[in-house]
Structures are given as C-alpha cells and as structure tokens.
Amino acid sequence: MSPKEPGEFTEVTSGTEPDVTDRSPENTLPADPEQLQPEVVGVQRGMFGVRDSGDTSGYGGLVRPIAMPGGTARPYGGWFDEVADALEAALGGAGVMHAVEKVVVHRNELTFFIRREELREVAQLLRDDPRLRFEFCSGVSGVHYPDDAGRELHAVYHLLSMTHNRRIRLEVTCPDAEPHIPSVVSVYPTNDWHERETYDFFGIIFDGHPSLTRIEMPDDWPGHPQRKDYPLGGIPVEYKGASIPPPDTRRVYH
Amino acid sequence: MSTAYDPYAREAETSSGRVFTVTGQDWDSVVSGIAEEGDDRVVVNMGPQHPSTHGVLRLILELEGETVTEARCGIGYLHTGIEKNMEFRSWVQGVTFCTRMDYLAPFYNEATYCFGVERLLDIEDDIPEKARVMRVLLMEINRISSHLVAIATGGMEIGALTVMTIGFREREMCLDLFELITGLRMNHAFIRPGGVAQDMPPGALDQIRDFIALMKKRLPEYAALCNANPIFKGRLQGVGHLDLAGCLALGMTGPVLRSTGYPWDLRKTQPYSGYEEYDFEVQTWDTADSYGRFRIRLNEMWESLKIIEQAADRLAGLEGAPVMIGDKKIAWPSQLAIGSDGMGNSLDHIRHIMGESMEALIHHFKLVTEGFRVPAGQAYVPIESPRGELGAHVVSDGGTRPFRAHFRDPSFTNLQATSVMSEGGMVADVIVAIASIDPVMGGVDR
Numbered sequence: 001m002s003p004k005e006p007g008e009f010t011e012v013t014s015g016t017e018p019d020v021t022d023r024s025p026e027n028t029l030p031a032d033p034e035q036l037q038p039e040v041v042g043v044q045r046g047m048f049g050v051r052d053s054g055d056t057s058g059y060g061g062l063v064r065p066i067a068m069p070g071g072t073a074r075p076y077g078g079w080f081d082e083v084a085d086a087l088e089a090a091l092g093g094a095g096v097m098h099a100v101e102k103v104v105v106h107r108n109e110l111t112f113f114i115r116r117e118e119l120r121e122v123a124q125l126l127r128d129d130p131r132l133r134f135e136f137c138s139g140v141s142g143v144h145y146p147d148d149a150g151r152e153l154h155a156v157y158h159l160l161s162m163t164h165n166r167r168i169r170l171e172v173t174c175p176d177a178e179p180h181i182p183s184v185v186s187v188y189p190t191n192d193w194h195e196r197e198t199y200d201f202f203g204i205i206f207d208g209h210p211s212l213t214r215i216e217m218p219d220d221w222p223g224h225p226q227r228k229d230y231p232l233g234g235i236p237v238e239y240k241g242a243s244i245p246p247p248d249t250r251r252v253y254h
Numbered sequence: 255m256s257t258a259y260d261p262y263a264r265e266a267e268t269s270s271g272r273v274f275t276v277t278g279q280d281w282d283s284v285v286s287g288i289a290e291e292g293d294d295r296v297v298v299n300m301g302p303q304h305p306s307t308h309g310v311l312r313l314i315l316e317l318e319g320e321t322v323t324e325a326r327c328g329i330g331y332l333h334t335g336i337e338k339n340m341e342f343r344s345w346v347q348g349v350t351f352c353t354r355m356d357y358l359a360p361f362y363n364e365a366t367y368c369f370g371v372e373r374l375l376d377i378e379d380d381i382p383e384k385a386r387v388m389r390v391l392l393m394e395i396n397r398i399s400s401h402l403v404a405i406a407t408g409g410m411e412i413g414a415l416t417v418m419t420i421g422f423r424e425r426e427m428c429l430d431l432f433e434l435i436t437g438l439r440m441n442h443a444f445i446r447p448g449g450v451a452q453d454m455p456p457g458a459l460d461q462i463r464d465f466i467a468l469m470k471k472r473l474p475e476y477a478a479l480c481n482a483n484p485i486f487k488g489r490l491q492g493v494g495h496l497d498l499a500g501c502l503a504l505g506m507t508g509p510v511l512r513s514t515g516y517p518w519d520l521r522k523t524q525p526y527s528g529y530e531e532y533d534f535e536v537q538t539w540d541t542a543d544s545y546g547r548f549r550i551r552l553n554e555m556w557e558s559l560k561i562i563e564q565a566a567d568r569l570a571g572l573e574g575a576p577v578m579i580g581d582k583k584i585a586w587p588s589q590l591a592i593g594s595d596g597m598g599n600s601l602d603h604i605r606h607i608m609g610e611s612m613e614a615l616i617h618h619f620k621l622v623t624e625g626f627r628v629p630a631g632q633a634y635v636p637i638e639s640p641r642g643e644l645g646a647h648v649v650s651d652g653g654t655r656p657f658r659a660h661f662r663d664p665s666f667t668n669l670q671a672t673s674v675m676s677e678g679g680m681v682a683d684v685i686v687a688i689a690s691i692d693p694v695m696g697g698v699d700r
C-alpha cells in the first residue's frame with residue numbers, strides 16, 4: 001500500500017484493509033515513506049568488468065542500479081507484527097522510540113534496521129523483554145557496500161528466540177569515515193570473537209568491546225581483507241600453454 | 255638448560271621471565287629450570303602444531319603448578335579467505351569453496367549455503383523430493399562420520415588408542431559411501447543450488463543397507479568399550495562443565511548445549527529439507543560435562559542410522575525421479591555420466607547442443623560461464639551440523655556472484671568456551687574439554 005497524506009486518514013475500512021488505526025503515526029513505524037523505497041547501494045555500469053578501454057561489447061552504456069529490498073509497511077504478516085509491536089512497546093518504555101530506522105520483510109525473514117547509537121539498548125530489550133526473549137545471538141557478519149554513501153559498512157546480527165522459536169535480523173550501518181558501532185558483548189558475550197572477526201575483516205570498531213584485536217589475520221596485518229576495496233590477489237596460472245588470469249581480473253558478468 | 259636447538263624459538267630471557275623451548279624428551283630441563291626460578295607460575299604455549307589441539311589451534315595456558323588459571327585460544331592459523339574467494343566465483347562455484355571449510359562435515363557447509371541461495375531465488379518449495387531426501391541421507395551419513403572422528407580423536411587424546419582405531423575404521427566406510435555417491439571422499443561440492451549434482455549410482459542403496467547393518471553391530475562396541483569404563487569415566491565426568499545459562503550466553507549449540515538437558519536441535523525445532531517427515535529423537539544428557547557430550551554423540555549416531563534407513567527406503571521408491579530443479583535457468587544443463595574413458599560427460603547433451611539446437615548451445619554457454627542471477631537481498635538459513643548451528647549469511651546484489659557469504663560456524667563460536675570450561679581445572683583436562691567441544695579448525699578459521 002502506498003503511504004498517504006495525513007489528511008487522508010479519515011476513512012474506516014472493514015476487515016482486512018488497513019484502517020485509520022493502522023495508519024496512525026505510532027503504528028506506521030517507520031513513519032518515513034522514504035524508508036519504503038528500495039535501498040540503492042550502488043550502480044553497475046557496463047558488462048564484463050571492462051574499464052579504461054574502448055567498448056567493443058556494445059554493453060558499455062548499460063547502467064543498472066543495485067537496489068536492496070526496501071522497507072516494508074505494516075502489516076508484516078504472521079508473528080512479525082507481534083515482535084514489532086512488542087519491540088515498539090519496549091522501546092517506548094525505555095525512551096528510545098526512534099531506534100528502529102526501518103523494517104524490511106524479504107523472503108519471509110524479518111530485518112530491523114537499528115540506529116547505531118541505540119544498538120546496545122535495543123539488544124538488551126530484545127534479550128530481556130518476556131515478549132521478545134531473543135536470548136541467543138548467532139554472531140555478527142559484516143557487509144561492505146562501498147557505494148552506499150554514508151552507510152558503507154553494515155553489521156548484521158542474527159538473533160534467535162528459543163523461547164518463541166523465532167528468528168530476526170538486526171542491521172546496523174556506519175560510514176567508512178567513522179566506522180564505530182557499539183559493542184553488544186555485554187549483552188551477548190558470544191559476540192566477543194564475532195566482533196573481533198568483523199573488526200579484523202572490515203575495520204568496524206566496536207566501541208566497548210573488552211579487547212578488540214585481530215583474530216584471524218596476524219596482528220600486524222595491513223588493511224581489512226574482506227572490504228570491497230581490498231584486492232583478492234593472485235597470479236596468472238599457466239596450463240597447457242594458455243595463461244589463466246587470477247580470479248579478480250577475469251571477465252565478470254554484472 | 256639443554257634443550258634441542260631450534261633456530262625459530264630459542265631460549266631467552268624476557269621482561270616477563272625466562273622462555274623455554276620444549277621439543278619433546280626434555281621436560282626435566284624445564285622442571286629444573288623452573289625450580290631455579292622459584293616461581294610456580296608458568297605460561298605454556300601449546301600448539302599450534304600440537305597433536306592434541308585438533309588441528310592448528312594454539313592454546314596459551316597460564317599454570318600454577320598443574321592448575322590452569324587462565325586459558326586463551328589463538329586462532330587464525332588455517333585462515334584461507336574462503337569467504338572472500340566466494341565473492342569472485344559464480345553462485346554454483348561457491349559450493350566448491352565452502353565445502354572445504356569444516357572439512358569433517360562438508361555436506362553441511364554446502365547445504366546451508368544452498369538453502370540460503372535457494373531462499374533468495376525463491377525456489378525453496380520447488381526442490382525435487384529426491385534431492386531433498388538425498389541431502390538428508392548424505393548429511394546424516396556425514397553426521398555419523400563426523401561424530402566418529404570426534405569420539406576417535408577425543409579417545410586418542412586421553413590415551414584410548416583403540417577408540418581411535420575403531421573410530422577411523424568405521425569412518426572409512428562412511429567415506430566409501432560418499433565416494434560411491436558423489437565421486438569424492440571429501441570436498442564433494444555435491445549439493446548445489448536447486449538440488450544435487452548427480453542421481454544415486456546403481457547399487458548405492460544396497461551398500462547403504464549393508465552399512466546400516468554393519469554399524470548396528472559396531473556401534474555397541476563403542477558403548478561396551480567406553481560407557482562404563484572407569485578410566486574413561488574418570489577422565490571425562492565432571493570435566494569441561496558448562497551449564498545452560500553459560501551455553502546461551504556464549505552462543506553454544508549442538509552436543510554441548512544438549513548435554514545440559516535442553517533438547518534444542520534445529521532438525522526438530524526449525525525443520526529444513528523435510529526433516530519433519532522423519533522419525534527420530536533429539537538426544538540429551540543432564541550432566542553438562544564431557545562425558546555427557548560423548549554419550550550424546552554416540553546416541554545421535556543411532557538416531558542418524560534411523561534417518562538413513564528411512565531415507566534409503568524413500569529413495570528406493572524414487573527411482574528415476576529428478577534430483578535437480580526443473581527450472582532450466584538454474585539447473586545444470588545436463589546430467590553427466592561417467593563414460594568409457596572414465597571422464598564425466600553426456601554424449602546425448604553434446605549431440606543436442608552441437609548438432610541440433612543453436613539456442614541450447616547458447617543457453618549452455620551462458621549458464622556455465624556466466625551463471626544465473628540471484629535477486630538482491632540477504633538470507634540466513636541455519637542448519638544443525640554435528641557441532642551445532644551452522645548458517646550462511648548470503649547477500650546478493652542481483653548479480654551472478656555472491657556479494658558476500660559469511661558462515662557462522664559452530665566450531666568458531668563454541669571454541670570461545672575453552673576458557674570457562676578449563677580455567678580452575680587441571681592442565682590435562684584442557685584437552686578433554688576441547689575434545690568435547692569438537693572444534694574443526696577449517697571451520698573456525700575459514
């Protein structure tokens with residue numbers, strides 16, 4: 001459904017159609033209609049990964065925006081609404097009403113985008129609130145979107161409620177220029193190594209982590225290997241007279 | 255101090271005390287050296303090439319006499335950048351990489367990755383029944399082979415060498431089955447997005463039935479050898495204790511979590527690949543120690559046998575059914591078969607694309623070189639590996655390659671419990687505690 005102007009919130013529909021109550025500001029979290037648009041994280045140009053040379057492929061003018069699924073408006077369906085309601089109530093009680101940036105429902109998975117300042121409080125509520133009880137965190141995974149200006153680094157947390165048998169995902173973003181995200185080790189001690197790994201591979205600094213050091217790479221390693229601007233490396237391999245280039249210089253099909 | 259000369263790790267005096275290099279047969283020199291120092295506090299660096307640390311795990315133990323006061327893990331010695339490499343290969347090729355992570359449970363790595371890709375492709379409900387059953391069959395044989403290694407190496411590390419030899423003897427039978435069905439003993443790359451690579455070879459079901467019959471004779475040997483063995487119990491009982499609250503805080507899953515009595519098994523609680531159609535029990539124990547984890551692994555092998563039996567029965571009725579999704583934009587173009595030259599090939603398919611249809615040739619070429627596109631988004635479909643919750647966070651930007659694939663490996667997470675399981679105990683119990691976690695460093699470091 002498309003977001004409506006405030007003046008349109010007058011009709012009352014019956015049954016399954018969303019009505020005035022559903023569209024009242026406190027029930028339309030996130031309220032910002034912009035959040036419902038797909039998140040464009042970059043633009044793909046041309047094909048075959050060819051740059052700095054004449055276009056003989058005919059695909060040089062191809063421009064394709066890379067759009068991740070956008071925010072979802074209520075109702076989310078199934079137990080997703082229950083969790084969203086409970087989280088909303090808990091956030092209201094804790095005085096961090098606007099911690100949730102947007103909610104994405106995609107492929108039957110529920111993702112909350114959380115403002116990074118509020119991450120620790122949100123994690124605490126998700127773990128302790130009896131209606132939420134996400135007592136198990138599967139760790140954090142970093143994703144680097146180099147063209148998503150101001151939100152280049154994403155940290156993705158997968159939470160599991162064994163009590164209610166539900167899974168949700170939290171996503172937190174931070175800019176490359178200031179790669180800080182609060183640590184949730186005090187809430188989920190299991191994230192100790194996971195945050196170290198994400199720091200090691202992406203350079204995200206988890207503030208408040210007890211000892212944020214590299215875990216997989218040697219201590220003196222330069223750079224963060226799983227960022228997109230870090231090359232894969234490799235050398236050409238000769239096989240039966242032909243030379244096979246390293247994977248990151250091979251033709252790519254965008 | 256007369257220890258063997260080692261150019262890479264010489265004896266030295268440092269600001270925090272004297273450094274000894276122990277290379278074997280020279281314990282006396284260390285003991286007398288420490289006696290001279292008059293200090294009971296010793297920091298032992300165990301590994302990364304120690305046979306009792308399950309691969310290249312490094313343990314840094316601080317000892318007061320024989321008691322461990324602090325235990326820390328050093329990992330990263332087997333980091334091979336598999337996740338990064340997957341970003342430069344097609345979606346199907348990704349299977350070839352991730353299967354090498356946890357090398358004792360390769361089918362699980364493949365399966366969780368493929369479930370993620372299939373969810374993004376929105377084809378989860380279109381996977382043919384035979385492919386789903388074959389996945390379950392292979393995963394359960396794999397669970398047995400993995401648990402056998404866990405028990406075997408765990409036994410070896412406390413000096414029970416017979417447990418090791420019989421464990422590897424049975425594991426060999428599992429690997430023979432893998433070789434028969436997939437062509438490879440390890441690193442199969444057999445489970446692919448959309449199904450599995452090959453149909454069951456002729457005679458495989460008979461061999462599986464022989465295997466089940468033999469395992470039913472052999473598994474009681476483990477029970478007879480270990481379950482009531484006073485030395486075995488003496489070494490394992492009460493060692494590596496971790497209660498339910500500790501497990502949840504540290505994100506522990508698998509046999510470690512179930513040894514606290516909590517029956518959490520994703521095959522039951524969040525079934526995938528049709529596990530809800532099989533009859534089996536979740537195994538728990540109530541001691542929360544290494545002995546309980548051993549018994550759980552032993553019992554789970556029985557449950558796996560039950561599932562394999564049911565899967566084999568179902569496969570018998572699925573002769574000739576497809577093992578790959580019908581969508582030709584995702585499925586591999588042909589079913590290969592081994593020809594007289596010993597190479598995998600499909601002459602019918604070659605005849606078709608080379609002699610009959612230009613479009614089929616183009617399609618084949620596009621699918622094999624370029625691969626299929628996966629809609630933008632992210633998915634996480636965890637499964638119950640022998641070690642606990644294994645999940646792949648798969649991110650696509652709508653292209654022909656994974657934008658990011660991150661594996662939440664249970665070995666990595668569970669290894670964090672080393673400190674809490676072994677601090678305050680004896681140094682010999684550290685080995686038992688780690689063996690009860692059963693970490694596989696290929697999965698830890700990826």
